[in-house]
Amino acid sequence: MKSRNLAESSELLRMALPLMAKHVIPVTPKNYAVWYEYVSGDNVELQEKVQNIIKENSKIQENEVLDVYNEFLDDSVELSKAEKAQKELLKITSGVSEVLKNAFTDIEKYEKSLEKYNNQISEDIEVKQLKSLVNELTESTHTMNEHNKELLKEIEGHQKESEKLKVEMESVKREARTDSLTSIANRKAFFDYINCMEESGKLAEGQHCIFLLDIDKFKEVNDTYGHIFGDQVIKSVAVVLSKNTKGKDFPARLGGDEFAVFLPDTSLEGAVAVAESIRSALSKAKIVKSKTNEVVKNIHISVGVANYIQGEEIESSLSRADELLYKAKQNGRNKVEF
Template sequence: MKVLARLKKLEIPMSPNNFELWYVYYARQNQEVIEGIDGTIKEGRPITTQICDDLHKKYLLDNKKNEKVREAGDKMNDALAYVTDMVREAKASTEQYGESLTGASNSLTQTDDIEELKTILAAVAQDTEQMIEKNRRLEEELEQSGEEMATLQRDLDSIRKEAMTDGLTAISNRKAFDEKLKYVRQRSDEEASIFTLMLIDIDHFKSFNDTYGHQVGDQVLKLVAKTLTDGIKGKDFAARYGGEEFAIILPESNAMAGEVVGNALREAVAKKEVINRNSGEKLGRITMSVGVAQYSGSESEEALIERADKALYKAKETGRNRVVVSE
């Protein structure tokens, strides 16, 4: 496991907070943590316990999901402590067995009495059987501990995924979007590559929601979210941006590609008829407006979002159900 190996190499205590920090780093799910650690390394400063504590307090302490992460970290810590105790006990048993063999060897060289030889050999045989049994138990306990730690790792993966997922639509949430955009922009700067951002808004959603109720409104949000995720591919990334707004990041794609994708998604949504699941009543079709902006290579995430948002506003202002590309 990368986390445990890194902590051991850095000689940093295996505490729940340190485990969480480095787990998040290797999961590449928190850009601020990534930049904090990578920045320290680039500056040539050693990664110390104090630096880990500072990064954890600054970027992870306020996350409400962290209580679950810390709980899993505590369990992982307990499991590691148990394994350490088992290894320590096995080492002591091995040393004791070695001393027993040395003693028996010395005794064998000092006597010719058959009965005494039998007694010495019987003692060695007994010690050997006990050592074999201890090793067997150790193997079983290590295997069980390994399974427990694998389960905890899956729990941590699930917790991190939950923290980045929108509860209603089951696609990535705003936090996941913010971190993804920051990561993609950084990669774009490093590799001189392009990417495009799309902001999407469901037309007349408020009036639709007010007319048919929040349950139907939620149904519409789920429908749009599924249509978006089904309509993108590869490295493309879709998220619920907030309310009835969604966002899509298209790595290695220009604005023209964004316009094509936007129109394809817009048409796919417009073809779907909304049906009240409780009554079976047909409620009509929905449309959406899309704003597209290609990263300029010299702007902040906020500036890029603002350009895409202005393009979205223009799409709605000029009739809705259309795609507008930022100039």
Template sequence: MSEFMPCFHIDLPDKAQQHHAAALDFLERHGISPNPICYAIAYEYDAGRKPELNLEIESHLDRGRELDAHYLREFFDTHFMGQSDEKVGEHIADLHNLLYKVLEGVSGACSGAADFGKVLEAQTEELKGDVDMAGLKEIAGNLLTATNKAMTSNQAMRDQLESVEKDASELKSQVKQLQDQASRDSLTGLYNRNALSQQLDSMIERGASEDAPLSLLMVDIDHFKRFNDNFGHLIGDEVIRRVSMALQQGVRDMDVAARFGGEEFTVVLPGTDLDKAMEVAQKLHEAISKLVLVRRSTKEKLPGITVSMGASCLHPGDSRESLIERSDQALYHAKESGRNCIVSEAETLVH
């Protein structure tokens, strides 16, 4: 479970009253009940302290989409919930402790070896002189004591290193789990938007340097709000999960399927030109159209799921934003053409 991240500021009374009134007006205009989570998003939106939140909400509205409590909850999860920096700091501190344990063990072993060497050197010097039986016994005793001490020191180092190895393995597992949680969407298990940005930047750079094709699909569930309004948010979540599974199962291991936000998804296809990308899009479109949902409580068969899709390919000088923008424009044309279809960026140029 993610920890709650401290994210809200205490405003002066006048400012707080201004943001409060604006937040209530925002929720009323969009027909959203002012529950704590929705109110928090509306308040911070008016305060403008989180540019990424404002940009995401405005982008959502600019595309002609409606806002509801479901979307605001997703914005809340994205911008106000997550792994705190303290968690990462704890793992870094653990790593430092492991390194100190190794250093301590090695230093102790080296110190023990040096002491053992000094004893050997001293006893060798003693043997060079006239030594009687009592002297030999003393030298033998000294050597035996030094040897036992060195063996104990080496065993202690081995035990310590075994402990460090175990701790390091556990730490590695925890760090991987933390990385997975930070890069995955909690509802679908697909990459989240932040992870998509990182992956796409890397793929664009590689595609440009190797002059290799790269394509991107934007996928939007048609009339998704009707599922939420008519059947509830649990059914809406199930629709999103089923579509995400169809996308994940319909692409290669090297491809990247991500939840872009709300009911919108992105599929990145490295090594794939626009024509091939359209073929992939058609297969995904057909797979999603065959999904069957049944409400468990009533055995009622729910309406079929359709999606609109837009496709773009990498051009010289492209950035992540420009590649997504062309795909998004193609998606817009698909929705304007009646939804439940696929449009490539090449077709938008014709129009």
């Protein structure tokens, strides 16, 4: 990785972050190292590899990014590219340290000058010499003051740069956890939430439930009205999910027309009631086609609700919810099974 100054590193960071957000790639050292190298243009083969993957699949997955890292950047002898990328980011803080170091050096020089003047003034001197010393002291004070002003400007510049990068990093993390079509949580955010519950010990406390749902005959909706309208239907489901879940409830789009909701501290009876309110609200909804103003009714969902059993893997709860969702389909759709 080519050594760059602070401004160049910051600019490459600003170029890399939006691309990572676009492809929903988490901001980790290895992932960042790949995208940093990609936007820098230093590694042509890496750049072509990434472009070919995107061209073929329209998106690049995190596992593919890691494959690119292993192929082009992994180096067991030298410092890894990921660590070098982190070093580039640390230039912002090291830049501030350098400014402060120089400032302390200037202060030490100024202090020595004052000591010299003090020693000279302690001796018997003529008025002419005293005037000369005062002039020198005034000049030194002015120089020190100018240095302090420059120091303040540099520190403020570094601070603004750091704040800007912090905001961008937070934005990327947020976008990486948000479904781009519906603006609710995505699959990664859903499982991260459950993992946090488990790590904090909250999953082992109280009653929890989970339910899966998808849109009945969604393929027919797409075939009849088109994919743009299909996206509109998916957005409508997300809106209804958000309106009918509260507090710590965590709705998410897992992909396609499939959604999930995790309900902490909720009994099976309570979870069924929430699922039923969502199903009922959607069955009564009227979705208007934006181009023709045609009103489309009868958008139904099927839901499978399962309670979380203490000590089991969350995948087991999801599996039972999925089986119940399939049962709802088998029993005529537009139903909640539990």
